[in-house]
Every structure is written in structure tokens, then in C-alpha cells.
Amino acid sequence: MRTRPFAQVDVFSPVPYLGNPLAVILDATDLTDADLQRIARWTNLSETTFVLAPTVEYADYRVRIFTPDGELPFAGHPTLGTAHAWLENGGTPRCPDVIVQECADGLVRIHRSSAGELAFEAPETTRSGPVSEADLKRICTALGIDRAEVVDHQWVMNGPQWVAVMLSSASRVLELRPDLSALGELEIGVVGPYPEGSECAWELRAFIAGIGEDPVTGSLNASVGQWLLRTDRMAGPYTASQGTVLGRAGRVRVTPTAVRENVLVGGTVTTMVRGSIEA
Incomplete structure (x- = not known):
């Protein structure tokens, strides 16, 4: 075990503590899948994210998103919350106004406004059409x-x-x-x-x-x-x-x-x- 930077953020509310909480471990290097799942169960939040070095050239970082029960390929409030915590922890994107996140669902572009608000480009809908x-x-x-x-x-x-x-x-x-x-x-x-x-x-x-x-x-x-x-x-x-x-x-x-x-x-x-x- 070693000491790793950590943040807990509140996402999607202008009033603190009235949004959706997220735990972010900002250096998940050397942690196993079992470690990630155990930590996510312990935080007991809907999602916990783990930041790693990217594996593709154009990404600024890679994130893995866990619920207490398993891993998600993509989720919205973890995307914004992780980008926010990564920036506060000294992360510097290749493009000043766009952070590129790598996740299991692919690359997600997160835009940063002049006021500092973050917004992600919605991933493609993989299934649409009416319900039976x-x-x-x-x-x-x-x-x-x-x-x-x-x-x-x-x-x-x-x-x-x-x-x-x-x-x-x-x-x-x-x-x-x-x-x-x-x-x-x-x-x-x-x-x-x-x-x-x-x-x-x-x-x-x-x-x-x-x-x-x-x-x-x-x-x-x-x-x-x-x-x-x-x-x-x-x-x-x-x-x-x-x-x-x-x-x-x-x-x-x-x-x-x-x-x-x-x-x-x-x-x-x-x-x-x-x-x-x-x-």
C-alpha cells in the first residue's frame, strides 16, 4: 500500500452537497482489478473512479469507473467529476480548452468554458428506437x-x-x-x-x-x-x-x-x- 491523491467531488449542482457525489483516486498505478473493486465497495458511492496513464496517443488520461458491484464502460457524472479533480491535481491537457478522457467506451472530449464549467460531448447512442x-x-x-x-x-x-x-x-x-x-x-x-x-x-x-x-x-x-x-x-x-x-x-x-x-x-x-x- 502507498499514499495516493484523493478527492471527493459534488457533480451537477450549483449548491454544494445537493448534487451527485463521486470519489476519485488520482493515481491508480499498480492497483489490481480486485483492488479497484474493493475500494469502490468501501467508498460505497454510486461510482468511484481511478485515474491512470492513457494508452492512446491523444488522450490526456485514462479512467476506470467502478460501482460497488462492477465496472462501467462510461458514466456521465464520473466523467465530469474526474476531469475536474484531475485538473485541480495539476493535470494539463494537450489542448487548453478540451480534455480528452480515455475510458472503456472510447475517447470522450470534455470542453472547458472560460468560466471553468465542464461539459462532455455525449457518446454515440448505441441503441435507439421504440420499446416493445x-x-x-x-x-x-x-x-x-x-x-x-x-x-x-x-x-x-x-x-x-x-x-x-x-x-x-x-x-x-x-x-x-x-x-x-x-x-x-x-x-x-x-x-x-x-x-x-x-x-x-x-x-x-x-x-x-x-x-x-x-x-x-x-x-x-x-x-x-x-x-x-x-x-x-x-x-x-x-x-x-x-x-x-x-x-x-x-x-x-x-x-x-x-x-x-x-x-x-x-x-x-x-x-x-x-x-x-x-x-
Whole structure:
């Protein structure tokens, strides 16, 4: 064991402690897969990330993302949180305004604004299209809603296996009290619009089998943003709210890019704990 730099950050909220926490081990050199998993179980957060030297020429660093149960190929709030912690720890990107992260899902470009806010380019959706009626029936059962309440539905996979359903309003999304035991293997995102002129355009909730409700979910906001763009439900930047039912104040900024049907996903990241870990 040796001493390694460590940070715990709060992602996607302008108010500290009301976003989604992430633990970052900023030097995972020489740690085995078993070590990484053991540390992730110990931190007991939805995700813990481990920073390593990149294996491809154009990346600034490589990250491995672990839940207490296993490794993820990509996740949104770990991407922004890791980039933020890496920069604070003295990381210098090859391009001043763009950090290139290597992860199991490939290379992810993270843009840094003049104000210091970070936003990642959403990875390509690997599965889209409508959900089968059989799957939709299971989803409605888990959410405790009638099939007639579903305004639209779509597979929105981008590493995580998201399926999204749209309801008529943000207030209906907030009313949901799902039966998490009925989720099975499904990872369900639910989205509903706020009235025009509200602070936020959409309310999102994310339900994951074995985990429960995720406070603020970058990967889901990324693929939902692509879906809204494909279906002409958005034309410009918007802010999504997430985590309200859990007492959080997640705010995710989704911005169309020059690349057709793609978006940037950004938000505030704040370091809450800075120090070292023995591992």
C-alpha cells in the first residue's frame, strides 16, 4: 500500500452537497482489478473512479469507473467529476480548452468554458428506437402508471442500458413511487416537461435495478438530450432538473453541438474533500 491523491467531488449542482457525489483516486498505478473493486465497495458511492496513464496517443488520461458491484464502460457524472479533480491535481491537457478522457467506451472530449464549467460531448447512442409493448408493459408496471400515460418511449443506450419514457409533465414525473423490485434488469429514465418559462425545461428521474434512484445522471441526460434533438423537442440549450424527490438540486445543462443530433452535457462540479488515500 502507498499514499495516493484523493478527492471527493459534488457533480451537477450549483449548491454544494445537493448534487451527485463521486470519489476519485488520482493515481491508480499498480492497483489490481480486485483492488479497484474493493475500494469502490468501501467508498460505497454510486461510482468511484481511478485515474491512470492513457494508452492512446491523444488522450490526456485514462479512467476506470467502478460501482460497488462492477465496472462501467462510461458514466456521465464520473466523467465530469474526474476531469475536474484531475485538473485541480495539476493535470494539463494537450489542448487548453478540451480534455480528452480515455475510458472503456472510447475517447470522450470534455470542453472547458472560460468560466471553468465542464461539459462532455455525449457518446454515440448505441441503441435507439421504440420499446416493445412487452417491455413497455413491464416498465409501466414498475413505475405504477397506465400505458396511456406514456407520451413517447425510446431505447437510449450509450454504455449504460437506458430505456426512457416520457410523461405529460414534470409534476407527474415527481409523483412517481415506483416498485423497484419490478425493474428486473431494466435501467429506466423518466422525463417530463416543465411549463414554459420555468427555471428548468425538463425533470428527469433514473431508476436502476439493485441501486434504486440515482440522484443526477449524466449519461441519461446525454442520451435523452439526443432523443429530444432527434424528435425536434429541443432546438437550443436547456437545463434539466434531477434529484428533486431525493432532496437534491441537480441541474444539468444540455447544449446542441455542430455535430448533427449530438449534445454537450455540463454542470457545476465542486470539490468537497481533498487529501490522500492509502491503497
